[in-house]
Amino acid sequence: MTTPTISQVKAWDPDVLNTQAGEWDKKAQTLGNTLDAAARSVDGSHHYWIGTAGDSMRDRHDEIHGNTTTIKTALENGVTAARNGATAIQAAKTALLNQVTTAEGAGFTVGDTGEVKISTNMLMMLQLIAGDAAQVVQSGLESRAQDYQKAIQAALTDCGTADDQAMTAVNNAFANLTTTQVQGPTTDQLDQLTADQARKDLAAVKDGTADDATLARIRMATTLSDSDKQELNNGDTVGLAQYPYLQAFTQGMSDMSSDDISQLGSKLNGNGPDQVKAAISNDFRIISNPQVHSLDGKSTGGMSQLPKNVQKILTEDPSVLTGTAVSVAPIAVPDQPNYDALHDADSMLALGKLMSNGDLSIQGSDINRAMIKQGAEIAAVHPSADLIKGMTGTLANNFLQDASGDHTAVHDALVNAHGVMDVTCSPGGHYNANSHVLDILQHQWSPDQHGAENMLEFIGDDAGASNQFQQQRAGESAQSLATVIAHNEATLSHDVPGAPGHASFGELNPNLSQTVAKSLEPYLPNLAGVSYSDLLVNHYCGNLDTAGSHHGNGSLDHTAGDLSNLFKVIDSNPKAATDFNNAAAHLAGQLDFKAGAGEDYAAFQQAQLTGAMQNGLNDELSALIDADHQNTADHETSKYNTKLEIADIVTGILNGAGISENPAGGVVSTAAWILDPIIKAQIPSPDIYGIDHTATHWDNDLTPAGNTATSDTLYQDANIIRGYDSEHQGTLDRFNNYEYRGRTYQFFDTQGQPNVDVITNHRDAYQQALSDIMRDPLDTYNLNHNQGWVNTKISHITPEDEPK
Structure with missing residues (x-):
């Protein structure tokens, strides 16, 4: 597994492995005894069962004996692996928790992924120390925090290693056997899962008397079988025999606050508290799932099934967190959080921690939808009270992280088809996908907050999923995300509200911007309206409405469109821009190949795509220069140099071109061609702002790129010619x-790539060859390409290429 979080490790119960080892040991012994008895009986049959039938029986016994011995050996190996694994995992877990306890005991706060920070109380105490002394103390505390963080994160890595090794050892023990999936409760077990039993079990948990049998029953009721989870992941409904148990178990918490619910199980010994937290988290996800119903169909899961206080915390307006009061004793201090702000912040924190437990991969739950909605709204509030201000990022991230595994819920938050997200709002309220998604993108997440990133990763991962529902879920999510970004370019590209100094999305959230770019890369053909099904990874993402128009002369005199706006926002981060432009340039090369092969409309689409690329990059660089001018009235170059790291796009595209791929030649030429206007200073140079030209890396980074390929289209020519050769053999x-x-x-090598030196040194010969061999195809290409340049409207994907 990847490195686990602290909350995940806390929920680990190594004794489960020991318990399982005991079960396997008993089964191995039973099998051994049975094998011995059977062997003695068969051996004795030689004296009384003589003939063909007896020989057949004995041959069959030998086969069964061999197979059964294999099972017995696997069980015995499993026992050893499980017990060794339990010991190793427990040791790693104990070492981690000791490190966490030590850090927290020293007054530091420890994040779920091991980040250690100076606590709020310690920072407040620092304010009482005057002058340089405070700085010295703070530096010492920060150094200690780093030491604790290194130790804790190393311990987390050790936990992941121990878990991996245990899992591998157990898998190896049973490698020769057919694996089985998690099954639902048996008929006998289901007889125990009644509403009355649920009330008794919850009471036992509350008063601390729940025994192992009670906890096992709760786990059984709140654990979905693999087949049930798959049905939910396919978008289908699931009938559960244990539904009455789950409903009663949840209803028993209706009079409890989120804080009290999060404390359930705290009176139990051992890992009882962790088992209860995981079970309650699973219960909430199952009982709030509209796809889940009782066997008789009379009861269905949903938001209304959750405890009332949980519903309140997730549906109320989080502006309650901005409430303030004036502290009157011993010294009046303004802008202190009032009771409601403190109470609800604590409740949100408790619920977020609770829902980090259990199975986060259950799909389609309203509680996950609500956590996304509330996380987005919390991210947008700006409390004036320092205590709450420091918590909002954590509260929002916790909710987004807890819901990130529910791809159906994330899809609904992005798309909100048929108003499915309205159940997450207060009565009469309506969910707005654009504003909520924008709230998530515009919030400045700290480096250790990855909830938003983890929410969006599945979009790229599932682009080509074999499961139709999962591919559709990802494709629709991609189109909605791209649309929100394109329609909010004005703020995301260079002026995020509330961010200092006209910050862009890519500058504010580098990791999130890179995740967005990576997630949307597989959908570039869809978003650009490419009509060739063999170039589409996904068949459920539609196109953006407009690409933007371009005049082909490198100026900023063009019309922006949705596609160019998408490029503009992604280009605000160098790493995101490099990857995204590389993918787009490769697609441009593929369209050139198709155009050469006789698909005339491919040239039109190539022009719209590359025109949007150029518009987006030109506009973003221009916006950054303008912003730097506003930020540097005294003509300092520091902020300008930081912003101009966008020039890394150049070397990224050129060095990562992958020109050995077929067809991929357009990557290099398109990259240099896009940047050519910038190299030629078509965008206002920083010189006009009086910034020291020698102190920037404008020329250093951009001019070499121009010398690499300038605006020549040699690789683009190669793609077109190779495409033409595929239909008219002998052209190359x-x-x-x-x-x-x-x-x-010889203008091309054996792979169809241009011999650049030959062409460069013998330009007249090459141009004459193009005229003699490719005049008509190139004239047709240029005609269609020029039409694409100036046509801002993206043509919709043709019906024959739409999902069947």
Whole structure:
């Protein structure tokens, strides 16, 4: 597994492995005794069962004996692996928790992924220390925090290693056997899962008398079988025989606050508290799931099934967190959080921690939808009280992280088809996907807060999923996310509200911007309206409405469109821009190949795509320069140099071109071509702002790129020619045996890539070859390409290429 979080490790119960080892040990012994008895009986049959039938029986016994011995050996190996694994995991868990306890005991706060920070109380105490002394103390505390963080994160890595090794050992023990899936409760077990039993079990948990049998029953009721989970992941409904138990178990918490619910099980010994937290978290996800119903169909899961206080915390307006009061004793201090703000913040924190337990992969739950909605709204509030201000990022991230595994809920938060998210709002309220998604993108997440990133990762991962529902879920999510970004370009590209100094999305949230770019890369053909099904990874993401128009002369005199706006926002982060532009340039090369092969409309689509790329990059660089001018009235270069790291796009695209792929030649030429206007200073140079030209890396980073390929389209030519050659064989041979003025030229290598030195040094010969061999195809290409340049409307994907 990847490195676990602290909450995940706390929920681990190594004794489960010991218990399982005991079960396997008993089964191995039973099998051994049975094998011995059977062997003695069969051996004795030689004396009384003589003939063909007896021989057949004995041959069959030998086969069964061999298979059963394999099972017995696997069980015995499993016993050893499980017990060794339990010991190793327990040791790693204990070491981690000791490190956490030590850090917290020293007054530091420890994040779920091991980040250690100076606590709020310690920071407040620092304010009482005057002058330089405070700085010295703070530096010492920060150094100690780093030491604790290194130790805790190393311990987390050790936990992950111990878990991996235990899992591998157990898997190896049973490697020769057919694996089985998690099954639902048996008929006998289901007889125990009644509403009355649920009330008794919850009472036992509350008063601390729940025994192992009670906890086992709660786990059984709140654990979905693999087949049930798969049905939910396919978008289907699931009938559960244990539904009455789950409903009664949940209703028993209706009079409890979120804080009290999170404390259930705290009176139990051992890992009882962790088992209860995981079970309650699973229970909430199952009972609030509209796809889940009782066997008789009379009861269905949903938001209304959750405890009232949980519903309140998730549906109320989080502006309650901005409430303030004036402290009157011993010294009046303004902007202190009032009771409601403190109470609800604590309740949200408790619920977020609770829901981090259990099975986060259950799909389609309203509680996950509500956590996304509330996390987005919390991210948008700006309390004036320092105590609450420092908590909002944590509260929002906790909710987003807890819901990130529910791809159906994330899809609904992005798309909100048929108003499915309205159940997450207060009565009469309506969910707005654009504003909520924008709230998530515009909040400045700290480096240890990955909830938003984890929410969106599945969009790229599931782009080509074999399961139709999962592919559709990802494709629709991608289109909605891209649309929100494109329609809010004005703020995301360079002026995020509330951020200092006209910050862009990519500057504010580098990790999130890179996740967005990576997630949307597989959908570039869809978003650009590419109509060739063989270039589409996903068949459920539609196109953006407009690409933008371009005049082809490198100026900023163009019309922006949704697609160019998407590029503009993603280009605000160098790493995101590099990857996204690389993918788009590769697609441009593929369209050139198709155009050469006779697909005339491909040139039109290539122009719209590359025009949007150029518009987006030009506009973003121009916006950053303007913003730097506003930020540096005294002509300092520091902020400008930081912003101009966007120039890393150049080397990223050129060095990562992957030109050996077929067809991929357009990557390099398109990259240099896009940047050519910038190299030629078509965008206002920083010189006009009086910034020291020598102190910038404008020329250093951009000019070499121009010298690499300038605006020549050699690789683009190669793609078109290779495409033409695929339909008119022998075309490349003509280029490689071309005679001009008494000399024979070879313009391309055996892979169809241009011999750049030959072409560069013999430009006249190459141009004449193009005219003699490719005049008509290139004229057709240029005609369609020029139409694409100036046509801002993206044509919708043709019906024959739509999902069947």
